[in-house]
Amino acid sequence: MPDAWLPTPEDLDARGAAQAALHERARAVAHERLGSRVFVRAVVEVSNFCRENCHYCGMRRDNRSLERYRARHESLAELLLRHRPPSVTDVNIQSGEDPIAARELVLPLVRTLRRETSLGISVCLGTLDEGVVRELHEAGATTYIVKFEAAQAALYEQLQAPGTLPERLAFIRARAASGWHVTSGFIAGLPGQGVGSALENLRLAAALPLAGCSVSPFVPGEATPLAGCEAASLDLTLNCMAAMRLMRPDWVIPAVSALNLVGEGGGYERGLGAGARLVTINLTPDGFRDDYLLYRRDRLIMTEERILSALSTHGLEPSRQSLREHLDSLRAARV
Numbered sequence: 001m002p003d004a005w006l007p008t009p010e011d012l013d014a015r016g017a018a019q020a021a022l023h024e025r026a027r028a029v030a031h032e033r034l035g036s037r038v039f040v041r042a043v044v045e046v047s048n049f050c051r052e053n054c055h056y057c058g059m060r061r062d063n064r065s066l067e068r069y070r071a072r073h074e075s076l077a078e079l080l081l082r083h084r085p086p087s088v089t090d091v092n093i094q095s096g097e098d099p100i101a102a103r104e105l106v107l108p109l110v111r112t113l114r115r116e117t118s119l120g121i122s123v124c125l126g127t128l129d130e131g132v133v134r135e136l137h138e139a140g141a142t143t144y145i146v147k148f149e150a151a152q153a154a155l156y157e158q159l160q161a162p163g164t165l166p167e168r169l170a171f172i173r174a175r176a177a178s179g180w181h182v183t184s185g186f187i188a189g190l191p192g193q194g195v196g197s198a199l200e201n202l203r204l205a206a207a208l209p210l211a212g213c214s215v216s217p218f219v220p221g222e223a224t225p226l227a228g229c230e231a232a233s234l235d236l237t238l239n240c241m242a243a244m245r246l247m248r249p250d251w252v253i254p255a256v257s258a259l260n261l262v263g264e265g266g267g268y269e270r271g272l273g274a275g276a277r278l279v280t281i282n283l284t285p286d287g288f289r290d291d292y293l294l295y296r297r298d299r300l301i302m303t304e305e306r307i308l309s310a311l312s313t314h315g316l317e318p319s320r321q322s323l324r325e326h327l328d329s330l331r332a333a334r335v
């Protein structure tokens, strides 16, 4: 059940001492739940083919300037089985909305990982058909990441996000009802959207059956209809993160790498100081990374070294328990 607390517009607008106090409260709540533990997940971006056309994303189908790729099962399996960094306890397999990759690449990879490792397995693949989603779950994936992006149906439609907002929310609810841990997310500071829209996003997130939620700052993506727009405010994004931690102390809240693409720098470390307790090491093979174009080609790739250095600035350390075990234990405690 969502806690009753919701942020005020003043919370989301906080700067200076008020903002420091908000983030301090969020940090304290995270510490109470998890001590100094942070979950470390690896991400592999396995295909940049996408049938959708979201205005905020460089992988939209209308971007003809992008070289499209699908990775190979053997090389991904080799990478994840033999060369993953020691701190990694979970893997997120991510792609554009590409049903072919889901069936021919992701499904065999999930089976391999389940057979050979105890890694927790998340997937972020878009709104796929029931059949393949069920097969992924049966194969051993346990967390489905599906962002609702924007809480206002008209804005969602205007951005050409996948399907309609009610369909997206129905997909989230259906996954949660069928045994998945579901995490979602939204974009802060989309063009023309400020504190009011952030509040609506937080209210919607609180009403969904989620195990966690992310907030990404809007970054004007190369080769997108929003390329000329202004990026989101880092402060608004960080305040949303802190608000989520206070709203839902049990949630998995990640520090997303896009925090480093807005503001004056140091956004990622500040995210860890605002209650985030999940970090992601990017293991996408070198030859593919540049074409996984969520925002811009000059991505800052989060390596284990960068992650550990960011954690140490807050006295945090990698969790030995996987995110999957953690979410399973929270669920068991609820029933």
Ligand code: SF4
Binding pocket: 050, 051, 052, 053, 054, 057, 058, 059, 060, 061, 095, 096, 097, 126, 162
């Ligand atoms: S946000 Fe996802 S669904 Fe939308 S265009 Fe990008 S990869 Fe495709």
